[in-house]
Amino acid sequence: MTPIDYQNPRPIYEQISEYYKTLILKGILQPDEQMPSVRSLAVELGTNPNTIQRAYAELERQGFLYAVKGRGNFVKENDNLMEAKKEELVGRLCEILKEGREFGIKVDELLSKAAEKAAIDKTKGDKA
Amino acid sequence: MTPIDYQNPRPIYEQISEYYKTLILKGILQPDEQMPSVRSLAVELGTNPNTIQRAYAELERQGFLYAVKGRGNFVKENDNLMEAKKEELVGRLCEILKEGREFGIKVDELLSKAAEKAAIDKTKGDKA
């Protein structure tokens, strides 16, 4: 239930911001919905409030939240977040394709293998 | 000539190990060929010997090198490293596709966009 994995080398604040970013992108958290308060979330996740603060600041900087002093943090309405997500993913795919090309591996080969594997993974329900 | 980019946020030891990994996978460094000594490479790259040590340790851990006490480090024979590289890349591609699926983005859409972007990047010579 908690988004924090202490084994994970990624900073805690980043794990938290990543987690909420996903909830917002998936529409589980709706625009203008209030986020848990910094302090309450700190208690719930067993971290220091500063860490939550930093996670929220990150989300605000990235346009997912807005903060109102004395009232709390709220989910920002943002229609084109999904488009941005797609672009991000495509960019990351291309990075990998480029890396393959450096080893003389054809883009098509990687893509077709990936498509194949993705199809198999999907039917398996890929829980990982 | 030097594989180190100080502007790059990745640790220097990682940039170095990555660089030699590539040389080995591409066959530029042949099996059983001797690697430069830790000290000489440190001088050549202008780094701390500790950093080279760590890069070599990383390569050894990943099966690209073997160390002989008192003699030096050598390239490991490795027929199926390229196959392993392909699999690694395909695995990483699938991770991204899976992430997209969680946001309701179709695998095909991502793949076709990536193929398109990769083609464009290629003609640009993508130096990045």
Place this chain on the structure above:
Amino acid sequence: MTPIDYQNPRPIYEQISEYYKTLILKGILQPDEQMPSVRSLAVELGTNPNTIQRAYAELERQGFLYAVKGRGNFVKENDNLMEAKKEELVGRLCEILKEGREFGIKVDELLSKAAEKAAIDKTKGDKA
């Protein structure tokens, strides 16, 4: 109808005082006209009375209101407020021009670009 924008990072009390300042400067609220009572305005705007209190205190401090104990808050007579507003704006413009000069940016360049941009913004209706 409400002057409060909860998405705006500026404090609510400031948004309110700013709003009434504008009404007074534009002459929509006349000298000696009575302001809404703290409590009624709090109800109308859905805020805490403390917040209205603070907004009125701010306006009083700036010479836009005067308070009469037991009777309420009233608009102050102010012939030269508009002149003061102009001077304030000119002063703020000069601050920016000066800042530009520190970076070696010519005053004329900034002014002409600003005039240009302002003209464009105006035709757009600049709702922001």
Place this chain on the structure above:
Amino acid sequence: MTPIDYQNPRPIYEQISEYYKTLILKGILQPDEQMPSVRSLAVELGTNPNTIQRAYAELERQGFLYAVKGRGNFVKENDNLMEAKKEELVGRLCEILKEGREFGIKVDELLSKAAEKAAIDKTKGDKA
């Protein structure tokens, strides 16, 4: 000599980042020049290292610095920072012009008064 004014309501970290941003934009700090270390600057300015950390993080986010773990923070080369500065200033000028328009003050009037006042200020050497 110290960029920190404790009377100033702006956060300390922001005053510091603003100060160094100016030095970089003015070319006083050259590309790839090393910044003072977090700890040494903290001692020099009499603040907590965390506060310097935050100032540097801000500068990094805005593209003025890059950090290399274990080595330090360095000034980023960036040709178009000055263009960005100009745009920022023009944007701020327009904000003020727009505010004036809300009170029925003509853009031209403000601009000509500002130009005039700026010229006078300049001859005075405006130390403020």
Place this chain on the structure above:
DNA sequence: GTGGTCTAGACCACA
């Protein structure tokens, strides 16, 4: 020595 993360705890502005 260098930067980066985190905690505990204080203090402030705002509602």
Place this chain on the structure above:
DNA sequence: GTGGTCTAGACCACA
């Protein structure tokens, strides 16, 4: 109660 800033101090990765 809400968020924002700051300090003191610990611990980690990297060079």
